Amino acid sequence: MSRVTSAFVAALITLVLGGFLLGMSLTSEGINLVVEASSTGKITFLFVGVVLVFLLQLFREQVGRFTTKMRSDERMELPGFLRTPQQQRVWTMFVIIGLLIFPFLSSRGAVDIATLTLIYVMLGLGLNVVVGLAGLLDLGYVGFYAVGAYTYALLNMYFGVSFWVALPIAGGLAALFGFLLGFPVLRLRGDYLAIVTLGFGEIIRILLNNWTELTGGPNGIARIPKPTLFGLEFSRRPSEEGATTFHEFFGIGYSSEYKVMFLYLMALVLVLITVYVIRRLIRMPIGRAWEALREDDIACRSLGLNPTSIKLGAFTIGASFAGFAGSFFAARQGFISPESFTFIESAIILAIVVLGGMGSQLGVILAAIAMTVLPELAREFDEYRMLLFGLMMVLMMIWRPQGLLPMKRPHLELKRD
Amino acid sequence: MTNNLLTVKDLTMRFGGLLAVNGVDLEVKEKQIVSVIGPNGAGKTTVFNCVSGFYIPTAGSVIFQGKELRGKPGHLIAREGMVRTFQNVRLFKEMTVIENLLVAQHMHAEHSLLKGFFMTPGFKKSEQELMDRAAHWLERVGLLEFANREAGNLAYGQQRRLEIARCMVTEPKLLMLDEPAAGLNPNETKALDELIVQLRDEQGISILLIEHDMGLVMGISDQIYVVNQGEPLAAGTPAEIQGNPEVIKAYLGEE
Numbered sequence: 001m002s003r004v005t006s007a008f009v010a011a012l013i014t015l016v017l018g019g020f021l022l023g024m025s026l027t028s029e030g031i032n033l034v035v036e037a038s039s040t041g042k043i044t045f046l047f048v049g050v051v052l053v054f055l056l057q058l059f060r061e062q063v064g065r066f067t068t069k070m071r072s073d074e075r076m077e078l079p080g081f082l083r084t085p086q087q088q089r090v091w092t093m094f095v096i097i098g099l100l101i102f103p104f105l106s107s108r109g110a111v112d113i114a115t116l117t118l119i120y121v122m123l124g125l126g127l128n129v130v131v132g133l134a135g136l137l138d139l140g141y142v143g144f145y146a147v148g149a150y151t152y153a154l155l156n157m158y159f160g161v162s163f164w165v166a167l168p169i170a171g172g173l174a175a176l177f178g179f180l181l182g183f184p185v186l187r188l189r190g191d192y193l194a195i196v197t198l199g200f201g202e203i204i205r206i207l208l209n210n211w212t213e214l215t216g217g218p219n220g221i222a223r224i225p226k227p228t229l230f231g232l233e234f235s236r237r238p239s240e241e242g243a244t245t246f247h248e249f250f251g252i253g254y255s256s257e258y259k260v261m262f263l264y265l266m267a268l269v270l271v272l273i274t275v276y277v278i279r280r281l282i283r284m285p286i287g288r289a290w291e292a293l294r295e296d297d298i299a300c301r302s303l304g305l306n307p308t309s310i311k312l313g314a315f316t317i318g319a320s321f322a323g324f325a326g327s328f329f330a331a332r333q334g335f336i337s338p339e340s341f342t343f344i345e346s347a348i349i350l351a352i353v354v355l356g357g358m359g360s361q362l363g364v365i366l367a368a369i370a371m372t373v374l375p376e377l378a379r380e381f382d383e384y385r386m387l388l389f390g391l392m393m394v395l396m397m398i399w400r401p402q403g404l405l406p407m408k409r410p411h412l413e414l415k416r417d
Numbered sequence: 418m419t420n421n422l423l424t425v426k427d428l429t430m431r432f433g434g435l436l437a438v439n440g441v442d443l444e445v446k447e448k449q450i451v452s453v454i455g456p457n458g459a460g461k462t463t464v465f466n467c468v469s470g471f472y473i474p475t476a477g478s479v480i481f482q483g484k485e486l487r488g489k490p491g492h493l494i495a496r497e498g499m500v501r502t503f504q505n506v507r508l509f510k511e512m513t514v515i516e517n518l519l520v521a522q523h524m525h526a527e528h529s530l531l532k533g534f535f536m537t538p539g540f541k542k543s544e545q546e547l548m549d550r551a552a553h554w555l556e557r558v559g560l561l562e563f564a565n566r567e568a569g570n571l572a573y574g575q576q577r578r579l580e581i582a583r584c585m586v587t588e589p590k591l592l593m594l595d596e597p598a599a600g601l602n603p604n605e606t607k608a609l610d611e612l613i614v615q616l617r618d619e620q621g622i623s624i625l626l627i628e629h630d631m632g633l634v635m636g637i638s639d640q641i642y643v644v645n646q647g648e649p650l651a652a653g654t655p656a657e658i659q660g661n662p663e664v665i666k667a668y669l670g671e672e
Contacts (some may be wrong), residue, residue: 277534284533285519285526292509292520299507302469303587304495304524413515413565 007057014053015046022046099268103261111257111264113376115332118267119325121368124352125274125361126321131350132359133287134314135294136186137194140201141349144174144319146341148326150208153221153336163227163331167324174323175316182315186308201346209338220337226259227266227331234259263332270328274321275361286313355396357403366404421480422447422591422623423468423499428477430460430467437463438647440477444640445591445623450613452626452634454658455644456667461627462504464644465595468625469501470494482590496524500584501593504627506576510569514560514579517568518551521583554582558612574605581612591623592616598630606633613637635659643667 023046025038037043056063103111123145130138151170155161161169185196208215215221226234232246236254246262247254281287289310293300297307330336352371356363378388396403425443429436438460445451453461467474470491479487486494495501509517519526527533527543555561558578563571568579577597584592594613598606610633616622628634634641635655643650643658645667651658658664 280534280536281530284530285523285528286530286533288512288516288520289523291512291516295509295511296507298471299503299509300520301471301491302495302501302503302507303521303583304492304500305520306490306492413513 003058003060007054007060010057011050011054015050018046018049096272100265103264108257108260111260113373115260115264115267117369117372118264118271119329119332120349120352120372121271121365122267122274122325122328123322123349124356124364124368125271125278126318126325127349128353128356128359128361128364129278129281129321130314130318131353132357132364133282133294134290134311134318136311136314137190138197138315138318139194139343139346139350140197140199140204141318141322142341142343142346143197143201143204144177144322145326145329145345146204146208146338147174147177147319148323149330149336149340150215150221150326151323152327152330153224154215156224157221163225163327167327170327171320171323174326175320178316178319179312182312186311186315198343198346201341201343205338205341208341216337218337218339220335220339221330222335224330224334224336226263226334229262234262267328267332270324274324275365278361281317286310290314351393355393355403357406360403360405363403363405420446422449422482423625424478424480425464425468426478426480428464428467428479429475430463430472431475436647438467438474438644441642441644441647441649442652443468443625443642445625446639447623448617448621449639450617450624450626450637451640451642452628452638453642453644454628454631454634455650458646459644460647461644462595463647465501465593465625465627469499469593495587495589498588498590499593500587500589500591502577502580502584502595502597504595504599506573506580508568508576508580508583510567512568513565514555514568514571515548515551515564517579517583518554518586519547521586522547522550524587550586554586557585558582574601577601577605577609578612585616585620589622591625593625595627596629597626598628598633606630609633610637 022042023038024035025042026033027036028034102114123141127138127141130136130141148170151173152161152163152166155166155169156163181197181200185193188196209218211217212219228234229246232244232249234246236245238245238248245254246258289300289305292305293307293310300307300310329340333340348371352367353364355371356365356367375389421444423443423445425441428438428441428443430438441460441464443451443453443464453464455461463472466472467477468479470486470489470493473488477487478485481494481497481499484497486497486499509520512520525543526547527540529540532540552561552564555564558581560571560575560579560582563575568576571579577600581592581594581597597613598609601609613624613626614637617624626634626638635658638655640652641655641658642652643661643664650667651661651664653661
């Protein structure tokens with residue numbers, strides 16, 4: 001079959017299939033349903049699609065060559081000014097300083113989105129430990145996030161525990177959940193593990209939704225206090241007798257922007273700590289063991305490494321980051337409900353890890369920024385956002401299946417004098 | 418007997434209806450090279466997998482340094498000081514040569530997360546010790562110049578030697594080698610031969626060997642066990658085995 005005929009056939013199939021979906025519409029006339037031709041707009045869409053398919057099939061080889069070329073450059077090299085560790089350190093300092101002064105220079109809305117992005121960066125980095133480094137597909141990561149958020153919200157509601165006390169408890173509790181879940185399920189591999197973790201995420205959400213006496217069920221928990229700066233509140237008036245607010249203490253006028261900035265800076269500090277901790281983990285015996293286990297667990301066992309406890313370590317550590325992120329999320333929002341912890345959240349976090357390149361910290365950070373900022377910018381596309389999201393995923397899988405910045409693991413080197 | 422390092426008694430392994438190993442006995446003394454030979458499919462590797470904890474034997478006992486190890490998981494057996502290589506090389510191919518040896522020393526490494534986060538002197542010292550031991554063994558097997566290469570890029574013979582080095586950094590008492598000479602050329606086999614004897618004489622460890630290369634087996638073994646179709650056929654010194662009509666029959670068939 002020549003190329004023209006095969007392109008023609010493909011276009012025809014598109015026309016037939018699309019014709020039913022786009023070209024016709026059902027309208028009700030009285031009690032009957034009547035099939036009518038659609039509006040001209042939809043018909044135009046249909047024909048544009050048909051022409052597109054025809055052209056794509058006609059020039060398939062050229063397109064194929066183009067895509068393979070994009071795929072062939074396996075690893076994006078870092079630009080020249082980032083090669084040596086000293087240069088990297090200097091640039092990291094610049095970026096951190098830039099991030100620190102960012103809130104003072106930009107609008108309140110931008111800072112707010114940046115804070116949300118930082119939460120996702122933290123979640124992405126945490127899941128990256130589980131999926132990217134240890135190679136365990138976890139589809140219920142949002143469950144640990146929910147545990148962290150509800151830990152702070154509930155402790156505060158029932159016992160009046162402040163954010164700073166609740167933060168480590170939330171991390172610890174999420175880690176405990178990770179440990180308890182991991183214990184029985186880490187014998188499973190690949191798909192089976194994914195299904196069990198998916199179930200776990202849903203169980204947590206449904207539990208929160210139905211345990212109305214404790215969690216308020218679908219109504220959620222409202223009026224969760226914001227974090228304080230060494231006891232200084234960021235509200236206009238102190239919440240209780242004798243407490244001081246931030247602006248009173250420093251003798252400046254009240255502005256709601258201080259609170260937003262403070263939350264941003266706090267999120268930034270949490271993210272920086274996360275980055276540092278994971279950076280160290282990769283270079284520690286446990287990080288090496290994760291890598292080895294991902295490659296060959298039989299060889300690991302033959303050398304005395306206990307696969308279950310090493311996987312459990314990854315699972316627990318990953319979960320604790322979700323716990324920290326969760327309690328911060330609760331404090332920032334001031335209101336949480338099971339709605340915030342649906343499966344789609346897990347999917348987004350996993351998408352961040354895959355998009356960024358499994359195991360790569362810088363890649364995950366960039367992907368988290370892309371995944372939160374782009375939807376904000378694309379607000380006017382409204383319901384097409386999910387469509388764009390899907391399209392982006394498909395294109396990524398075709399062109400860069402290894403992610404934006406695939407991991408170049410730091411190799412330990414033997415230095416000889 | 419008290420000076421036995423490893424005593425395997427009446428080892429039996431049944432996969433469903435298939436009796437893969439039936440009543441095999443093995444004894445390995447300190448500083449001995451013991452070989453297990455037999456035709457293809459005789460159940461040699463199954464014996465290895467049972468002893469090293471990758472299979473749970475149906476019956477029998479595995480006593481190592483006076484401890485019953487039957488049914489214990491593989492990683493605990495490895496920690497007791499009995500490590501093995503594999504018939505098909507199992508390296509961590511995307512890690513560098515030196516990292517392969519660092520991972521292998523996991524049980525000797527400093528595990529405290531806090532010490533690692535803050536890079537305490539104790540942590541650095543522990544890491545340096547691992548590095549030194551790895552470098553030492555790389556030198557012993559002649560791979561020091563490849564330390565920072567990816568293990569998957571090494572030549573086959575080098576990968577075999579790296580696998581032995583990776584076992585040795587765990588400081589075992591018994592090294593189990595599953596067909597270490599498979600796929601090696603005569604020169605490499607000769608080097609391996611020397612290495613194994615050195616390990617016994619200088620490190621004082623025992624070696625349990627599965628091998629098809631009869632030159633290698635007869636040259637270095639202190640004791641040989643012959644297995645045929647899962648059943649023990651003969652045991653003795655190389656000279657006894659070479660003269661044993663049963664063994665000749667199993668290998669060459671009847672006249």
